[in-house]
Structures are given as C-alpha cells and as structure tokens.
Amino acid sequence: MEHISQTRNLFYQLRNKSHKPGPYFTRKCYHIYMYAMRMKRTINWTRRSILISEADNQTPQEKINYIAQYLDVRWTVKENLHTYAKHMLVFKNTGTHTIKDKSWKIYFHHIRIVEPLLEIVDDRYQHNILLGQSGLRISHVSGLLYYIFPDSVLFKPLKPSEELSIPVMSSHFQLSKTDTFPNWYVTGPNSSPQIIKSTEGEDLKFVSSFNHPNQWKRSKEDQHNPYTAKDRYNMSKNSFEDLGKTGEIIIPTPEEVHVSKKSVVFDTSEWIIMSSVDFPSEVQFLADKLGMKIAQKTDNDKFIQFTKGSPTFHKNIRENNDEAYELRVDAEARKISITAPTNHGAFNGLQSLLSLVDESVHSNTRSLQDVHIKDRPRFTYRGYMVDLSRNFHGKETIMELLDVMAMYKLNKLHLHLSDDDGWRIQIPEIPELTKLGSNRCHDENETTCLMPSLGSGPHKTSLGSGYYTVKDYQEILEYANRRHIQIIPEIDMPSHMRAALKSITLRQRNHKAEGDLYKMTDREDGNNYRTAQGFNDNSANPCRQGLYNFIDVVLRTLVSIHKDIQPLTLFHFGGDEVPARAMHDMKCSVKRNDIKQYFIERIVGNTKFKELSYAAWEDGLLNKDKSPHSLESLGVKARDLYAFVWTETNKALFKVANAGYKVVNCRGAYLYFDHPYEPDPEERGLYWATRYVNTKMVFGFDPFKGKKGYGSLDKPENIVGMQAQLWTELIRTKEQFDYMTYPRLQAMAERAWHRAEWETTGDKTEFERDWIKFANSLSYRELPKLDRMHVKYRLPPPGAIIKDGILHVASVFPGLPIEYSVNTGSQPHVWSRVKGGERITETIILRTLSPDGKRHSRESREEERTFIRLQVNHTSLEDFVQCSDHEI
Numbered sequence: 001m002e003h004i005s006q007t008r009n010l011f012y013q014l015r016n017k018s019h020k021p022g023p024y025f026t027r028k029c030y031h032i033y034m035y036a037m038r039m040k041r042t043i044n045w046t047r048r049s050i051l052i053s054e055a056d057n058q059t060p061q062e063k064i065n066y067i068a069q070y071l072d073v074r075w076t077v078k079e080n081l082h083t084y085a086k087h088m089l090v091f092k093n094t095g096t097h098t099i100k101d102k103s104w105k106i107y108f109h110h111i112r113i114v115e116p117l118l119e120i121v122d123d124r125y126q127h128n129i130l131l132g133q134s135g136l137r138i139s140h141v142s143g144l145l146y147y148i149f150p151d152s153v154l155f156k157p158l159k160p161s162e163e164l165s166i167p168v169m170s171s172h173f174q175l176s177k178t179d180t181f182p183n184w185y186v187t188g189p190n191s192s193p194q195i196i197k198s199t200e201g202e203d204l205k206f207v208s209s210f211n212h213p214n215q216w217k218r219s220k221e222d223q224h225n226p227y228t229a230k231d232r233y234n235m236s237k238n239s240f241e242d243l244g245k246t247g248e249i250i251i252p253t254p255e256e257v258h259v260s261k262k263s264v265v266f267d268t269s270e271w272i273i274m275s276s277v278d279f280p281s282e283v284q285f286l287a288d289k290l291g292m293k294i295a296q297k298t299d300n301d302k303f304i305q306f307t308k309g310s311p312t313f314h315k316n317i318r319e320n321n322d323e324a325y326e327l328r329v330d331a332e333a334r335k336i337s338i339t340a341p342t343n344h345g346a347f348n349g350l351q352s353l354l355s356l357v358d359e360s361v362h363s364n365t366r367s368l369q370d371v372h373i374k375d376r377p378r379f380t381y382r383g384y385m386v387d388l389s390r391n392f393h394g395k396e397t398i399m400e401l402l403d404v405m406a407m408y409k410l411n412k413l414h415l416h417l418s419d420d421d422g423w424r425i426q427i428p429e430i431p432e433l434t435k436l437g438s439n440r441c442h443d444e445n446e447t448t449c450l451m452p453s454l455g456s457g458p459h460k461t462s463l464g465s466g467y468y469t470v471k472d473y474q475e476i477l478e479y480a481n482r483r484h485i486q487i488i489p490e491i492d493m494p495s496h497m498r499a500a501l502k503s504i505t506l507r508q509r510n511h512k513a514e515g516d517l518y519k520m521t522d523r524e525d526g527n528n529y530r531t532a533q534g535f536n537d538n539s540a541n542p543c544r545q546g547l548y549n550f551i552d553v554v555l556r557t558l559v560s561i562h563k564d565i566q567p568l569t570l571f572h573f574g575g576d577e578v579p580a581r582a583m584h585d586m587k588c589s590v591k592r593n594d595i596k597q598y599f600i601e602r603i604v605g606n607t608k609f610k611e612l613s614y615a616a617w618e619d620g621l622l623n624k625d626k627s628p629h630s631l632e633s634l635g636v637k638a639r640d641l642y643a644f645v646w647t648e649t650n651k652a653l654f655k656v657a658n659a660g661y662k663v664v665n666c667r668g669a670y671l672y673f674d675h676p677y678e679p680d681p682e683e684r685g686l687y688w689a690t691r692y693v694n695t696k697m698v699f700g701f702d703p704f705k706g707k708k709g710y711g712s713l714d715k716p717e718n719i720v721g722m723q724a725q726l727w728t729e730l731i732r733t734k735e736q737f738d739y740m741t742y743p744r745l746q747a748m749a750e751r752a753w754h755r756a757e758w759e760t761t762g763d764k765t766e767f768e769r770d771w772i773k774f775a776n777s778l779s780y781r782e783l784p785k786l787d788r789m790h791v792k793y794r795l796p797p798p799g800a801i802i803k804d805g806i807l808h809v810a811s812v813f814p815g816l817p818i819e820y821s822v823n824t825g826s827q828p829h830v831w832s833r834v835k836g837g838e839r840i841t842e843t844i845i846l847r848t849l850s851p852d853g854k855r856h857s858r859e860s861r862e863e864e865r866t867f868i869r870l871q872v873n874h875t876s877l878e879d880f881v882q883c884s885d886h887e888i
Contacts, residue, residue, distance in 0.1 A: 061191040063101050068186050068194035070095030073206045075180050079214035080173035084115060087174070089166040093158045100157035102150040104188040106196070107442070109145050109455050111179040111686075111729075113534060114138060115169030125530075130154070134166040143420065143453050143498075144534040173218045176676065178684045178730050180207045181455030183462070185442070193442040193458035202733060210681035224679035224691050229846070232799030233810045239696075239768050239775070242814035246781045247773025250355045251746060252409060252753035254375035256314060262370035264331035266357070267302075268292050276306040282346040285482065289354060301334040304353075310341045311374045323411070324376035325349035329356070331370035344484045348375070348409055355407070355781075381664050381721025382752035383412030383488070384745065389419030389499070390454055391728040392438075392466035393737060399479050404742070404791065406483035408749035413480060414488040414572065414723060417468075420498035420531075420538045421453050424467045425489070427557050430507060430518070430550075437503035440464035446502050447509075454729055463732045470561055477565040487566060488615070489558055492574030494520075494547065494599055495531070495582070498538035504550070519546040522587050529581035539578060542599035543588035548606075555609055570613050570642065573603055575620020593624045597634065605635045615642035618652050621661070626652075628659040644723065646672075650706040657718040658711075666723045669693065670701040671748065673740050674727040677794060682858075684730055684740065695796075696812070698724075698747035699771060702759050722752040735792050742786060742793035743778055743813075750774060772814075779815035779851065787852040795848045795857045807838040809846070817849040819856070 072094050078086040093099055125140040135155035138148050158164055183200060187193035199206050210216050249257055272295045276283050283306060287294050311326035325340040325348045338349035352373060358366050417424045423437030439449035442458035449460060456464025480487050504518045520540035530536050540547045562568035583595050590598045604614050621628050621643050643661040645653045646668050657663045668689030676685030679692045703722055731737055758766040786793050796812040809818050821829035823843045848857040
C-alpha cells in the first residue's frame with residue numbers, strides 16, 4: 001500500500017512540474033500508477049476473499065458467537081390502533097464478517113401472540129411462517145416463546161454494516177417498553193446457545209422509545225397519555241399540602257387515638273422491658289429491635305410492660321378479635337403498657353410503639369408523646385401474594401418483605417409456588433419437580449429443564465431458575481412465624497401445571513416400574529387448546545387418579561414441613577383459567593360440565609388432611625353459568641372454603657360471599673401490583689385489568705363497593721379480607737420487586753386494617769383530607785424507614801409549572817426533595833434544590849430525591865420540540881413533557 005501511495009504522488013509531482021510534460025514521462029508514470037491501482041484492487045479483493053474464507057472456515061460455535069456479539073437488534077413499536085400491534089424488527093451486522101450461514105435460530109419471548117402466528121387452526125399454532133420479504137421465517141416453541149430462522153432459499157447474506165428490516169405483527173397491543181423481553185439468544189447445530197449482547201440485561205436499550213400516541217394508545221378512543229409535568233402538578237395541587245410532619249400518628253390508622261400535649265423522654269439505655277410469662281417472644285422481639293434490657297421486676301419507673309387482657313372500645317362496630325391491643329404511653333408516670341388478649345395482639349401493639357419511636361434520631365434518647373391507643377383490624381385476612389413461578393426470588397427478598405409486612409400489620413403471605421414457568425418448592429419424594437421443573441434453559445427436549453420464557457435466556461443461572469429447599473422454606477416459616485404472619489402455599493392446578501407435568505413425564509421415563517402412579521394427562525405431545533399464556537400442554541385431567549396421588553404427596557410434604565414451625569391450616573390449590581377446550585377433550589366418565597366440581601370435591605373431601613381449609617381463585621369455583629358451586633354440593637362441612645376474587649368488578653365478590661364462601665378481595669383493577677403506576681410506556685407493568693394503578697387509587701379502594709345491577713351483598717361478614725398480588729412476568733430483579741411493591745403496599749395495608757368514614761359517606765373532601773395526612777406520613781416517616789432498610793421503592797415524578805417566570809412544583813408525596821438543573825444537554829448536570837420562588841428563564845430538568853438523598857428519580861429524554869425534562873426514578877426509565885412559554 002505504501003508503494004502505491006508513493007507512485008501516485010510521483011505521478012502528480014512529475015505532471016505538475018513539467019509545464020510541457022514530455023510524452024515519455026507522463027505516459028510512463030501513468031502506466032506505473034494504473035498498475036499500482038490494479039494491484040490495490042487485487043489486494044482488496046484478496047483481503048475480502050480472506051475475510052469470506054475466514055467466515056466460511058468458522059466453526060459452528062464461532063458462527064453463533066459472532067452473531068451473539070455483532071448482531072444489533074432493534075425493536076420498534078409502530079402503532080397499536082387496530083386489533084393488533086405493528087412492529088419493526090431490525091437486524092444489523094455490526095461486525096466485519098458476512099452472516100451467510102443458514103442454520104442459526106434466534107429465540108425470543110414476547111408478551112403477545114406474534115403475527116402471523118394468529119393463523120391458528122384448532123387452537124394449534126402454524127409454524128415456519130415467512131416474515132414479509134426478509135427471507136426469515138418464524139415459528140412457535142411453547143408458551144410465548146418463538147424463534148426466527150433464515151429460509152434456506154430466500155435469505156440473503158447479511159454483510160457488514162447492512163441492516164435487515166423485518167415487519168412483525170402481534171395480537172392486541174404493546175403499550176410499554178417492558179412488554180419486550182430481554183436476553184434474546186442464538187443457537188444452531190453443534191453449538192451452545194449465546195445471549196445476543198445487544199438485548200442483554202435490564203436496560204432494554206434495544207427497544208426504541210415511544211414518541212407518538214399511536215405507540216401508547218390501544219385505540220383511537222383511548223384517552224390515556226403519558227403525564228406531563230403540568231398534568232402531575234394539576235393532579236397534585238388539590239391534595240398537595242405539605243404539613244411538614246407526619247399526618248397520622250401510626251400507619252395503618254388506629255381505631256381510637258387520644259393524644260395529649262405531654263411527652264416523655266424515652267432513653268433506651270435507661271428504660272427496661274419487663275419480662276412476661278404470657279408474651280415472652282414479643283418481649284424479646286422488642287428488646288432486640290430497640291437494643292433494650294429485659295428485667296424480671298423493677299421498683300422504678302421507665303419501663304415497658306406487656307399485660308394479657310382485652311381492650312374495650314367505645315364503638316361496637318365489629319366484634320373484638322385476637323389481634324386487638326391497647327397501647328398506653330403514660331408521660332407522667334413514665335411507663336408504657338401494651339395490653340392484648342393474644343401474642344398476635346401484643347405484637348401489633350409493639351409494632352405501633354415502634355412506629356411512634358423516631359428511628360431517625362441517631363441516639364438512645366427520643367421524645368414520645370403521651371398517647372392512648374385502642375386498636376383492632378378491620379379484616380382478619382390482610383395479605384400479599386408473590387408469584388415465584390414466573391420469576392424466582394430468593395428467601396432474602398421474602399424475609400425483607402416479611403419485615404415490611406410486619407411493620408404495617410399485614411398477616412398473610414401467599415406464596416404462588418408453581419405455575420407453567422416453574423416449580424419452586426422441594427418435594428423430596430419427587431425430586432424431578434426441582435431437578436427439571438425449577439430450571440429454565442435451552443433444552444428442546446425438556447429433559448433437563450423447561451425451555452426459556454419471560455426473557456430468562458438460555459442458561460440455568462437466570463432468575464427463571466431456582467427453588468426453595470426444605471431448609472430454605474422452613475427458615476421462611478420461622479421468620480414469618482416470629483412476625484405473626486401466616487404463610488399460605490399455593491400449588492396451582494389442574495391448569496397452570498406445565499412445570500409439574502413435564503417433571504412427571506421425566507419421572508415416568510426414569511421410574512417405569514411406577515407405571516401410571518402420577519400420570520395426570522391423556523397425552524404428552526400437546527392438545528387442541530391454547531391458554532392465554534400460549535400453552536397447549538399445561539392442564540391435568542381431574543379424572544385421572546394420578547393427579548390425586550400427586551396431590552397427596554405434595555400435601556403430605558407441605559404439612560410435614562410446616563408441622564413443627566407453623567402448622568399448615570390453609571392450602572391454596574389455584575383452580576383458575578382452566579381452558580374449556582381442555583375440559584372438552586379430556587377422557588372422563590364425569591359429564592364435561594361437572595369436571596370442575598368433581599375436582600373440587602376430590603380436593604376438599606380428602607379425609608387424609610382433615611385439619612386443612614382450602615382456597616382457590618374464584619373462577620375455579622364457578623360453574624358453567626358463572627355461579628358459585630353450592631358448598632353443600634361440594635361436601636364442605638366443618639372446614640372453610642376461601643374464594644380469592646380477582647375479576648374486575650365486585651359482582652362475583654357478592655355472589656360468592658352470599659353463597660357462603662369466605663371471600664378475600666383481590667380485585668385486579670386496584671390490587672394487582674404488576675400493573676404500572678402511570679399510563680406511561682416507560683413504566684413497568686401489565687395493563688389488562690386497568691391501564692394503571694397508583695398509590696392513591698389503592699388508598700381509595702372500597703372493598704365493599706359495587707355498581708348498580710351487581711345485586712346486594714347479603715352476607716358482608718363473609719368478606720374476610722383483602723390481598724394485593726405481585727405477579728412476576730415482568731419482575732426479574734430485587735429492584736423491580738421493590739419498585740412495584742412499595743409504596744402501594746402501605747396504602748393497601750391502610751385499607752385492609754382501617755375503614756375510613758368517607759367509605760360510608762362518599763365524602764370526597766374527607767377522602768382528600770385523609771389522603772393528605774397519609775401522603776405526608778409516607779414522606780416524613782414511612783419512606784425514611786424504607787431508606788434505612790435499603791428498600792428501593794418507587795419515587796413519584798414531580799409536577800411543575802412555570803407561571804410568570806416562577807417555578808411552582810408539587811409532589812404526590814409532599815415533603816420529598818425536588819431538584820432542578822439547567823438543561824445544558826451535557827453531563828453531569830449541576831443540580832439545585834427547589835426551595836420555592838425560583839425564577840426560571842431557561843429550559844430545565846427536574847428530579848425527585850429520596851428522603852435520605854441517596855437515590856433520585858429517572859431522567860427524561862430529549863425531544864426535538866421545546867420541552868422540560870422530568871427525572872423521576874432511579875432506573876433508566878424515561879418521561880418526556882412538552883412545554884409552552886408558561887408551563888412545563
């Protein structure tokens with residue numbers, strides 16, 4: 001190359017120096033130059049041939065590794081305004097080799113059924129569908145897992161720097177970035193699968209931003225838009241009152257509170273806790289929490305005393321119960337007393353005392369107000385459900401959750417331990433359940449693991465894999481028991497059983513001598529039905545004895561695990577979303593319409609477990625006419641049968657309660673915490689029950705309210721409680737778990753414990769007053785508690801307007817710090833705390849801070865139009881707003 005350059009330069013020099021160039025010199029140099037150019041072209045072709053040869057000589061694994069490393073994937077939602085969503089998928093080769101091999105497959109999970117796979121015949125997917133003119137085809141694997149692969153004839157090699165645009169459609173709509181899952185992976189013959197780097201991790205950078213209403217609306221009639229700063233300001237201004245302190249003395253709100261102006265110095269190094277024969281574990285818990293000494297007796301003041309007894313209430317609005325307590329801080333006598341009829345009541349009392357103690361004071365000395373509290377819960381069931389099947393979360397996450405639940409007097413933790421995507425509890429008699437069913441990886445035969453789903457990727461090391469050993473589960477039980485929280489295990493059946501069914505198939509291969517001992521299906525190669533999650537092989541046949549043999553083993557194991565720690569008294573068997581087509585095709589001597597009832601009868605009528613009560617999702621307890629099976633026909637006598645009602649209205653709630661079931665209100669539109677906080681494409685969450693559910697909506701939920709035409713609630717006493725749900729299709733990390741749970745869980749705890757006056761009167765002004773007090777309590781006391789526990793709760797976006805050149809801000813939670821910075825377009829920004837009265841002449845960005853100042857909210861992204869950016873949570877989520885001269 002150096003010689004070519006020198007020859008070219010010589011040619012131009014000779015030509016320029018010769019005013020009358022002789023034909024010999026110019027002709028000679030010209031021929032030399034042209035020869036050099038031919039040499040250059042030859043070298044370039046040779047180099048290109050070498051690269052092609054290198055690509056051709058790559059091993060199968062090297063070809064897969066190249067695609068994983070250098071294929072840039074870009075997913076863009078184009079629009080949602082029809083009965084389907086339009087997307088554009090772009091593959092770009094960012095490396096130096098041509099992708100010409102045609103043996104690779106790229107696997108990905110999508111939240112919807114991918115078009116044109118909607119061409120389903122007899123509820124079965126069609127395969128190998130050509131994607132436009134791309135030369136690529138798409139096929140279905142299982143659930144909502146798909147793979148794309150090159151057509152052997154039509155696919156054209158993808159050269160370096162070239163892009164391939166692939167139009168894709170999917171059912172319904174995609175309104176959020178998180179509807180697209182990470183960790184796409186590529187594999188091929190004689191190679192191990194590799195995650196495509198451009199799709200790896202949780203930032204979802206390969207998903208294009210949503211910049212147009214067509215991308216975030218479900219139809220032309222959809223009124224939801226991402227909130228602007230002005231929207232947030234207007235939503236907050238009527239209930240934005242910064243009290244400068246907590247609004248409620250305790251969350252959840254006690255039934256009776258009397259506070260005087262007196263106070264007492266509470267120095268934990270001087271005060272003691274009196275031992276108690278009745279409540280030794282509660283005494284020890286409080287001593288551990290506050291670092292205090294326990295004494296048998298004292299002749300002095302400055303002590304905390306637990307006493308057994310039942311408080312009397314001024315209003316006999318409901319029966320007293322085992323969780324009632326009375327807390328008295330006597331400033332004059334310098335003593336604190338907790339009176340309760342049971343250990344659980346005493347524990348509730350000590351939690352209220354801990355709520356009064358200002359933990360932000362970093363010394364032994366604190367000041368306590370003179371207060372007299374009498375309290376009892378509205379509902380006996382106040383729960384939270386965590387789905388551990390879709391994505392597994394370890395015992396440490398669950399134990400931290402139990403700590404927070406105890407703080408807010410929640411008393412039931414419902415663990416969804418099995419579903420199509422994973423089995424999460426060790427059953428020693430059937431080790432295949434955890435050997436296969438608890439793992440997700442790339443295994444097309446599914447003999448070592450389930451195929452990947454929900455963005456878990458091809459390796460067993462992801463959050464798609466994992467389970468609780470017997471020891472792990474017992475540690476959770478012990479931790480919960482000390483906090484008076486009942487663990488309710490759920491094994492979902494007879495549908496949502498794919499993980500179990502695949503595990504049993506493996507067992508049958510390995511233990512042929514057992515025969516059909518645990519056989520639960522008529523066939524193992526799929527059936528003519530399709531669930532909402534895309535499966536055609538997830539339902540057991542309730543008419544097969546193998547199902548009940550399996551249930552006996554599982555129940556026997558769970559009863560044994562619980563026995564010496566927290567005896568199992570309530571077992572949840574799921575029962576939901578059984579495909580009608582699956583029932584229709586089952587081999588059974590029972591009439592088709594009676595199969596569900598037969599299944600329930602077999603479960604609740606099992607005489608081997610007489611001590612158990614049972615629970616199910618309400619659709620599993622309804623007959624073909626959508627009416628609940630009568631308890632008499634089910635043979636339910638001495639034991640209770642709980643219905644967990646999740647449908648979008650309270651109509652089913654009333655029906656089931658009137659039929660005599662014990663009802664837990666789990667209504668999706670208010671209590672499904674897998675839904676987003678805002679109608680914003682950057683917010684994580686599903687949106688089938690409601691477009692969004694924020695903390696204020698949870699706070700304002702009336703569990704008894706029904707619309708006209710729903711009938712009357714004749715037996716309100718059968719509604720025994722409330723439960724929020726955290727389904728984890730989109731929740732893969734601890735940070736996401738915290739973000740979606742808090743602070744909505746505090747609002748749910750408030751409603752489950754305390755019935756407000758405005759629930760009866762419908763007084764909106766009273767509701768707003770209560771909300772202001774609750775929101776201030778979160779800002780000034782409850783969120784700082786979570787900061788100290790390192791819980792990464794969601795920070796709400798600040799609202800703002802600029803009026804007459806002055807910045808005005810508002811927050812859902814008054815008192816949270818807000819910062820702003822001039823939007824220079826460069827990093828890092830110089831942030832200033834909003835103090836009030838700031839005159840703004842430039843474009844700015846804002847963000848919300850946590851009370852401890854250690855976390856801030858997300859930044860918004862730049863737009864070409866004039867705008868002010870809001871930075872609203874600690875992840876990479878984005879939010880943009882448009883401004884005029886007088887508003888953000």
